Amino acid sequence: MSGVQFYNGGFGGGAQEMTAVLEPARAMFRGLIVERIMALEAYRKLVQHGENPQDELAKIAGIAHKISGVGATLGFFRTGQLAGVLDRAITENPAKCADVAYFQLVIDPMLESLLLEMESLLDD
Amino acid sequence: MKILAVDDDPIFLGVLLPMLAALGQTDVTIANSGEAALVKLSAESFDCLLLDIQMPGMSGVQLCAHVRNLPSHRRTPIVMISSMTGKRFIDDAFAAGATDYVTKPLDPMELKARVLMIERLLQERRLTAALEKKAEQRSDAITIKVDFETPFPIPGFERGIEYLALENYLLMLGNKRMYHTAAFGISVRNAHVYFKKSAPTCFVNTMGDVASAISDAVKAEQVMIAYAGSGNFVAVLSSRLSTELPELEAMIQSGIEDFASFYTADRLPLPQVKVGGLARASFFGVFNPTNILDHAMTLAQARPEAKHKSWWSAA
Numbered sequence: 198m199s200g201v202q203f204y205n206g207g208f209g210g211g212a213q214e215m216t217a218v219l220e221p222a223r224a225m226f227r228g229l230i231v232e233r234i235m236a237l238e239a240y241r242k243l244v245q246h247g248e249n250p251q252d253e254l255a256k257i258a259g260i261a262h263k264i265s266g267v268g269a270t271l272g273f274f275r276t277g278q279l280a281g282v283l284d285r286a287i288t289e290n291p292a293k294c295a296d297v298a299y300f301q302l303v304i305d306p307m308l309e310s311l312l313l314e315m316e317s318l319l320d321d
Numbered sequence: 322m323k324i325l326a327v328d329d330d331p332i333f334l335g336v337l338l339p340m341l342a343a344l345g346q347t348d349v350t351i352a353n354s355g356e357a358a359l360v361k362l363s364a365e366s367f368d369c370l371l372l373d374i375q376m377p378g379m380s381g382v383q384l385c386a387h388v389r390n391l392p393s394h395r396r397t398p399i400v401m402i403s404s405m406t407g408k409r410f411i412d413d414a415f416a417a418g419a420t421d422y423v424t425k426p427l428d429p430m431e432l433k434a435r436v437l438m439i440e441r442l443l444q445e446r447r448l449t450a451a452l453e454k455k456a457e458q459r460s461d462a463i464t465i466k467v468d469f470e471t472p473f474p475i476p477g478f479e480r481g482i483e484y485l486a487l488e489n490y491l492l493m494l495g496n497k498r499m500y501h502t503a504a505f506g507i508s509v510r511n512a513h514v515y516f517k518k519s520a521p522t523c524f525v526n527t528m529g530d531v532a533s534a535i536s537d538a539v540k541a542e543q544v545m546i547a548y549a550g551s552g553n554f555v556a557v558l559s560s561r562l563s564t565e566l567p568e569l570e571a572m573i574q575s576g577i578e579d580f581a582s583f584y585t586a587d588r589l590p591l592p593q594v595k596v597g598g599l600a601r602a603s604f605f606g607v608f609n610p611t612n613i614l615d616h617a618m619t620l621a622q623a624r625p626e627a628k629h630k631s632w633w634s635a636a
Contacts, residue, residue: 218343222335229332262375263330265404269426270336277426281404288375289407 223271227318233260234315241308250295257308258287264311276318279311322440323366324349327358327384328373328402333425337371337402340429344436355379359387366393369439372419374403374410382410382417389418396474398439402427408498412559415482415490415545422493442485452476452525467521469513472550475525478532480539480546487547487557491610499602504557504613505566506597506621507535507573511590512552519589528552530583531592534576538569553618570596597621 237260243253261284268277286307287294294304324341326349328334334351341349350367352358356379358372370388374381381401388394401414404425414422420442423435452473467473472484482490494502515527528548535546535554541563546556562569573594584591597620600613 218339219336222332222339225332225335259375259377262404263332266330266333266373266425267336271332284404285407288405 219271222267226267226271226273230315230318233264234312236260237308237312241305244295244300245297245305247297250297250300251291254287254291254294254300254304258284258291261287261311264315273318276311276314279307279314283307283311322346322348322368322436322443324369324371325352325358325361325367326350326371327352327355327376327381328371329353329376330373333373336427340427340432341436343429344433346436355381355384355387358384362388362391362394367397368443370394370397370399372399372401374401374405374414382413382419385414385417385419398442400435400439408494408559411490411493415486415493418482420483420486421489438485448473467516467524468550469516469524469552470550472548473525475529475532475548477529478536478546478548480536480544481532482545482547484547484549484555487545487555487614488611490545491557491613494610499610499613502557502559502613503599503601504555504617505599506549506618507531507554507556507570508595508597508618508621509552509554510593510595512592514590515592516552519587523587523589527589527592530580531573531577531594534573534579534594537576538564538572549614549618553621555614555617557613566596566598570594595621597623 237257240253240257240260244250244257261280264273265277265281265284268274268280270277283304286304293299324346326334326337326341328337328351331353338349338351341347350361350365352361354376358370370385372381372384376384379387381403385399385401388397388399398420399418400421400423401419402423402425403410403414406424411422421435421438423431452467474483475481491499491502509528509531512524512528515524519527532548532554539546539556542558543560544556544558544562546554549555564572573596577592577594581591597617600616600620602610602613
């Protein structure tokens with residue numbers, strides 16, 4: 198197991214015990230990284246080409262939502278944080294984000310940061 | 322405790338279930354959509370529901386509203402779990418009937434605190450279930466225990482949420498967003514008369530009559546109201562009232578007068594209500610968001626000439 202610390206918030210049973218019980222979920226998370234990177238890249242292209250941008254944005258937000266929901270708990274703090282920022286930015290203003298110019302200027306850099314962070318997890 | 326956890330993300334469930342198991346909660350059923358959850362709820366009963374908000378198809382908030390229409394789960398504690406911290410999401414969740422709101426990523430200590438809170442709530446539920454049964458029977462011959470001071474959910478209170486849920490709502494909003502929030506109290510000035518002179522069931526029914534009049538009076542307002550115990554109701558609003566408070570008081574009193582014949586028959590006075598001034602959070606000082614509820618109730622109970630010196634402001 199890597200040296201990543203799980204976030205257990207002082208939970209009874211100690212960090213090691215929590216680390217062990219969350220290992221299956223952590224393995225699932227890691228196992229989905231490549232698939233999620235590819236999906237995010239594909240949806241990004243569709244938004245940039247203005248093809249149903251709102252629908253594709255919702256899919257991007259959906260993936261970011263899932264990553265942010267568990268990232269920190271499973272020890273992937275930075276990934277979870279970046280995904281959370283992206284999720285909130287899209288969910289709180291979907292119409293504005295669907296504008297290609299706004300997407301390029303504001304949302305795409307957030308997405309790029311998340312993708313780079315996810316790719317870095319593949320190197321661990 | 323029998324739990325139904327609803328989330329479309331298997332990884333999140335892979336996090337939630339071991340955390341619950343570490344708290345001794347192993348009787349957990351899972352559903353991966355709102356629709357699947359409703360199927361399970363129609364077949365069996367659960368003590369507690371944990372709902373993700375953002376799911377494809379039926380959202381957690383929509384599911385929560387559906388669940389509140391199921392007689393078997395009208396009072397089941399529902400904890401919403403979401404990474405959304407915006408006020409709109411929190412407002413929608415509590416307005417749909419949520420008992421509590423937890424943010425993702427899950428903090429194990431926070432989950433532990435919530436599970437303990439639910440266990441406490443379930444104990445209160447047992448009392449409520451007995452109350453509802455007796456209230457339906459409308460029988461004064463049956464003895465039930467009701468503390469004057471303790472908040473209890475009022476059967477049939479359409480616009481009401483539980484006091485604990487209202488506290489959780491304010492805690493979720495946090496200090497920063499409290500500056501846009503105000504509260505007012507509605508006090509039944511002669512509540513003690515019903516508690517002392519009549520059976521507990523009659524006291525519960527009287528508070529139910531007042532709750533019904535309040536529901537009618539605030540029909541057009543965006544407020545969250547709870548019964549706070551001791552004959553007091555408290556309402557939290559995040560936008561301006563369309564009705565002035567004295568007018569609201571008159572409307573509630575008028576609604577109560579519709580029940581006059583029942584009170585005359587029972588030789589009891591009509592409930593007399595007083596609506597207090599608006600309580601707002603101050604910009605100064607550190608405070609607990611729920612203090613605004615206490616202050617709103619104090620204002621409703623105060624005599625007109627009374628002055629309050631505190632770091633709260635009353636408009």
